[in-house]
Amino acid sequence: MSAVALSLTGITKRYRNTTVLGPLSLELEKGRIYGLIGENGAGKSTLIRIIMGLSKQTDGDIELFGRSGEGDLTLARANVGYVPDSSASYPLLSAYDNLKARCLEWGIDQNQIPRLLDTVGLAQVGTKKARSFSLGMRRRLDLAVALLGEPRMLVLDEPTNGLDPLGTMEMRNLIKRLNADRDITVIISSHNLAELNRIADEYLVLSAGSLIARLSSSDVRGDSPNDLEDLYASIVLKGQIGTPRKPGGHYAR
Numbered sequence: 001m002s003a004v005a006l007s008l009t010g011i012t013k014r015y016r017n018t019t020v021l022g023p024l025s026l027e028l029e030k031g032r033i034y035g036l037i038g039e040n041g042a043g044k045s046t047l048i049r050i051i052m053g054l055s056k057q058t059d060g061d062i063e064l065f066g067r068s069g070e071g072d073l074t075l076a077r078a079n080v081g082y083v084p085d086s087s088a089s090y091p092l093l094s095a096y097d098n099l100k101a102r103c104l105e106w107g108i109d110q111n112q113i114p115r116l117l118d119t120v121g122l123a124q125v126g127t128k129k130a131r132s133f134s135l136g137m138r139r140r141l142d143l144a145v146a147l148l149g150e151p152r153m154l155v156l157d158e159p160t161n162g163l164d165p166l167g168t169m170e171m172r173n174l175i176k177r178l179n180a181d182r183d184i185t186v187i188i189s190s191h192n193l194a195e196l197n198r199i200a201d202e203y204l205v206l207s208a209g210s211l212i213a214r215l216s217s218s219d220v221r222g223d224s225p226n227d228l229e230d231l232y233a234s235i236v237l238k239g240q241i242g243t244p245r246k247p248g249g250h251y252a253r
């Protein structure tokens with residue numbers, strides 16, 4: 001069986017005459033955690049939305065778990081859980097009912113709801129309305145929604161944005177555990193590089209719509225969580241890292 005979870009070939013997004021992404025080609029392996037980093041407007045959310053089918057690429061092809069083409073991709077996307085950049089929960093519904101509403105919408109078995117609430121640490125407050133939740137609790141509810149249907153991949157757009165240190169740590173531990181226990185492939189977009197440095201196996205660096213570097217955790221030398229920030233700054237500001245690995249802007253150590 002192929003080790004590739006996601007393959008993108010020549011993905012491009014244009015608005016009128018402006019290219020905001022690509023052409024971008026990359027392959028992501030199953031079971032790894034990928035950090036997606038880049039300046040404001042680099043194209044991270046655009047890429048994520050294209051992967052999720054929420055925005056249509058202008059050019060290029062997507063293969064997800066070996067499936068491509070519109071119909072097959074829609075089926076494959078049922079294996080991908082998505083946490084958008086701002087909370088998508090229904091504030092007037094309880095945590096339980098938020099999950100139930102999604103189960104009904106997507107035709108998914110509701111039996112898994114108690115287990116999922118437990119997984120994200122919301123079992124004790126499952127009957128409380130989402131509007132009474134802290135931001136950290138709402139983000140964990142978003143993650144529970146993303147986990148409905150036992151996805152093989154999670155795509156998380158700034159899941160820790162605005163969270164306090166404890167909330168950030170809880171989210172990180174949760175993602176790590178899901179990756180380790182269920183071999184879920186994870187793509188996380190974040191500006192919090194010190195945090196990402198604690199969780200990702202590999203980093204995809206986007207700048208002005210191009211993939212300018214692809215770094216493994218061993219590229220990020222040293223033990224300090226700030227090492228990724230230092231390396232990122234050197235790539236973006238000075239353009240100094242290794243030599244090109246292959247067309248499309250990948251770099252080797």
Ligand SMILES: Nc1ncnc2c1ncn2[C@@H]1O[C@H](COP(=O)(O)OP(=O)(O)OP(=O)(O)O)[C@@H](O)[C@H]1O
Pocket residue numbers: 015020038039040041042043044045046047
């Ligand atoms: N609907 C749209 N019409 C025109 N341009 C758009 C549209 N959506 C996004 N863009 C542009 O595409 C570029 C990439 O935006 P995107 O939101 O993907 O960046 P990002 O890396 O996620 O940024 P941030 O870190 O600020 O969230 C930006 O220049 C943005 O202005």
